[in-house]
Amino acid sequence: MGGKVSEHRWGMAIDLDRCTGCQACVAACHAENNLPVSNPEQAALGRAVHWIRVDRYYEGEFPNIRVKHRPVLCQQCDEAPCEPVCPVYATYKNPEGLNVQVYNRCVGTRYCANNCPYSVRFFNWFDPEWPEPLQLQHNPDVSIRESGVMEKCTFCIQRIKRAEEEGANNLQPACVQSCPAEAMVFGDLNDPESKVSQLAENSRATQFLEELGTKPKVFYLERVK
Amino acid sequence: MDDVRRDLWRPLQGTSWRYLAVLLPLSMVTLWGLIAWGYQLDRGIGVANIRRPVFWAFYLVDFVFWIGISHAGTLISAILRLTEAEWRKPVTRAAEAITVFALMIGGMFPIIHLGRAWIFYWLIPYPNTRLLWPNFRSPLMWDLCAISTYLIGSSIFLFLPLIPDVAQLARHAKGWRRWVYRKLALGWTGSDREWHALERAMKLMAGIILAVAVSVHTVVAWDFSMAIAPMWHSTIFGPYFVVGAIFSGIAALILAMAVIRRTMHLEQYLTPHHFNNLAKLLLLMSLLWVYFTVSENLTVWYGNEPKEMMVFGARTRGTFAPYFWTMVVCNFFIPFVLLGIRKLRSIQTAIISSVTVLIGMWLERFIIIVPTLSRPRLAAAWGSYSPSWVEISITVATFATMVVLYLMFAKLFPIISIWEFKPHDRVPER
Amino acid sequence: MYLKGEFREKEAAARAILDLKAQGFGPDALDVFSNEPVEFAAGILDRPSRMSLVVVASALTFCLLTILFVRFTQYNYPLVTGGMPLFSFWSTGVVFYELAMLGAILSSFIWFLWESGLIRRKNPAPVPNVEPGVICLRVHCTGEQEEIVSQQLAEAGAIEVAKL
Structure with a gap:
């Protein structure tokens, strides 16, 4: 294993019992990460970009339907299938275990997206557009992605960097910060005292598509009947 | 000048209005494809109708298809050379030329499909200002190495046996052609040292190119099977793709030969015997293809693994079923009936089967790529796909380009190797 | 000086070569020119070749150089790979294979140019103009x-013997 190993290992826990499917995390992510706002035609094609999305699964027969919400974002896999297939190292593992995407390296083969079992990678089919006046509220810490590059959830790496540089406590990605039900918890998996580490040890904790051996750093706390 | 030379040099002289009537409209189609590509470069790859989750579609289908066609030449002519099949002689150059041009076209698609095509050279390892080397672990890097090697190899494989012929032509041609032929002849004199070296090089090259050709299409298959997507992650893909490639390659060769035969009046040289042999090869590959197709689908169906069954269902009875069953008819039933029944086997039925096989093999690549992508593991991300005018234009243009390049080649060089066609008889060993 | 003898039949040409060899002319002094390849039986005018050896050697060399190159480049810019090795032999094996083949292809082409004499003709010997179907022995x-050579050529059945 090459490169230096950092003290942090960022992870997330999402309590599906608490998630109401309100999509506040989706809106917060859009604002924080300068996600383009698709027009209706492009959205209908399936080109809307949501680094975090809330998948809905229905159980039972009408009228006894139970809806399961599951916020899906990049799982920041330890053994990410997207990484080895990139010919230009645009996606790779950074020293803190984050699966990062370097926009300037990306040539747009889209192989990583095909190889992502969680379908959380998004492509810039055109140069991004924002309806007036949304272009005025861009986050200066996050770059705007040009046409032809891949992008995905970064665990709000700009906030992580800022926290590390300025020593701010209470570090949270935008989705976690905005969750009204407090279903999401972010923290350092290397710190056994952190809430996320404890939740990851919880008996309800599972990893999504665990059987693929991708070793995600996002833990879902399953719903109890 | 003897008859063979006269007959085979005739197509090189003059340009008939018919030739131009085919060449010019097709060139316009090529030009249209270039315009479409320019539009795509300008607006963004989004003008192609790919979307999440179908990130790869027509361009990759075309890529695999053309790389498959390229197996016409090298594999067939190399196999026939190595086995010293005498009937190959009028066929080899026609086949090798297909290889080179199909590879040139196929090799363009990985670039066309890039989101930022203008920096495709970032895949090439060279010291650069990014201070970064490429990732040789990526199957796309394997592709780059394999296809470059194959293109260089098959160009040399086409060029080597062309040298004696251009040396002959250089003596008789006039004007700019003479200059071109003289340059290409490399000072060939026809001495026995040259002949010996040529034969030895061709023997070796036939072996090498065979190994490269098999690896190239295996690597193309591995682009898919290295991914963990349902029904892509399969060990059968390597040989399955190689078989499919040879299959479509033979079909392309039969078509090209039929056209050459008619338009250049080479009925004496490309005889029903040649078509009969190639048709039998096509039939054999059709049977091999159906064997692989059954193996692939039966194991998935019997295994009944949910994620794979979603793709299997979409292929065989869902959205993509019409394409799937058309493929089976085109690739198996039509050639099997037309070529399997001896009474029906003729040049015409060989041509018909070749056309259906080309259609079927194009559909096969579509069936392999698109259903898997449109049915990812998480049902919430499922999607669909239909091509845009840009993708269709570029696809159609590549077919036109193939014909244009082939016509131009046939105008410049004898499409049948003259020296191989009439060599001195072998003497029995002393 | 160079003499040429033209033959219609391969057997006659072979006879002439054997006769001249008996007179002490080595294979280096003899050249056969023709528009189509002429295959003599083994032992008449052999041209020993090292092409196979060269091709295999350069394939191995290319393979080795590629392995070194890939290894060097991956360590030259070491990325954290999350537990995976920086240099992985098996997942880069295809690259080694293809480059080995490229070495074989290029070397067989270059060795063809060398062995055929196409790229090492310093003081060009005169080349006879050969009609199709004629075998010309230089x-x-x-x-x-x-005198001896002309006599041998004529005796072997040359239809024309001339100075070049």
């Missing part, structure tokens, strides 16, 4: 040998 000899 002999490199001294002034005194001229």
Whole structure:
């Protein structure tokens, strides 16, 4: 294993019992990460970009339907299938275990997206557009992605960097910060005292598509009947 | 000048209005494809109708298809050379030329499909200002190495046996052609040292190119099977793709030969015997293809693994079923009936089967790529796909380009190797 | 000086070669020119070749150089790979294979150019103009040998013997 190993290992826990499917995390992510706002035609094609999305699964027969919400974002896999297939190292593992995407390296083969079992990678089919006046509220810490590059959830790496540089406590990605039900918890998996580490040890904790051996750093706390 | 030379040099002289009537409209189609590509470069790859989750579609289908066609030449002519099949002689150059041009076209698609095509050279390892080397672990890097090697190899494989012929032509041609032929002849004199070296090089090259050709299409298959997507992650893909490639390659060769035969009046040289042999090869590959197709689908169906069954269902009875069953008819039933029944086997039925096989093999690549992508593991991300005018234009243009390049080649060089066609008889060993 | 003898039949040409060899002319002094390849039986005019050896050697060399190159480049810019090795032999094996093949292809082409003499002709010997179907034997000899050589060529069945 090459490169230096950092003290942090960022992870997330999402309590599906608490998630109401309100999509506040989706809106917060859009604002924080300068996600383009698709027009209706492009959205209908399936080109809307949501680094975090809330998948809905229905159980039972009408009228006894139970809806399961599951916020899906990049799982920041330890053994990410997207990484080895990139010919230009645009996606790779950074020293803190984050699966990062370097926009300037990306040539747009889209192989990583095909190889992502969680379908959380998004492509810039055109140069991004924002309806007036949304272009005025861009986050200066996050770059705007040009046409032809891949992008995905970064665990709000700009906030992580800022926290590390300025020593701010209470570090949270935008989705976690905005969750009204407090279903999401972010923290350092290397710190056994952190809430996320404890939740990851919880008996309800599972990893999504665990059987693929991708070793995600996002833990879902399953719903109890 | 003897008859063979006269007959085979005739197509090189003059340009008939018919030739131009085919060449010019097709060139316009090529030009249209270039315009479409320019539009795509300008607006963004989004003008192609790919979307999440179908990130790869027509361009990759075309890529695999053309790389498959390229197996016409090298594999067939190399196999026939190595086995010293005498009937190959009028066929080899026609086949090798297909290889080179199909590879040139196929090799363009990985670039066309890039989101930022203008920096495709970032895949090439060279010291650069990014201070970064490429990732040789990526199957796309394997592709780059394999296809470059194959293109260089098959160009040399086409060029080597062309040298004696251009040396002959250089003596008789006039004007700019003479200059071109003289340059290409490399000072060939026809001495026995040259002949010996040529034969030895061709023997070796036939072996090498065979190994490269098999690896190239295996690597193309591995682009898919290295991914963990349902029904892509399969060990059968390597040989399955190689078989499919040879299959479509033979079909392309039969078509090209039929056209050459008619338009250049080479009925004496490309005889029903040649078509009969190639048709039998096509039939054999059709049977091999159906064997692989059954193996692939039966194991998935019997295994009944949910994620794979979603793709299997979409292929065989869902959205993509019409394409799937058309493929089976085109690739198996039509050639099997037309070529399997001896009474029906003729040049015409060989041509018909070749056309259906080309259609079927194009559909096969579509069936392999698109259903898997449109049915990812998480049902919430499922999607669909239909091509845009840009993708269709570029696809159609590549077919036109193939014909244009082939016509131009046939105008410049004898499409049948003259020296191989009439060599001195072998003497029995002393 | 160079003499040429033209033959219609391969057997006649082979006879002439054997006769001249008996007179002490080595294979280096003899050249056969024709528009189509002429295959003599083994032992008449052998041209030993090292092409296979060269091709195998350069394939191995290319393979080794590629392995070194890939290894060097991956360590030259070491990325954290999350537990995976920086240099992985098996997942880069295809690259080694293809480059080995590229080495084989290029070397067989270059060795063809070398062995055929196409790229090492310094003082070009005169080349006879050969009609289709004719086999022309060119002999490199001294002034005194001229008579013997002409006689041998004619005896073997040359239809034309001339100075080049």
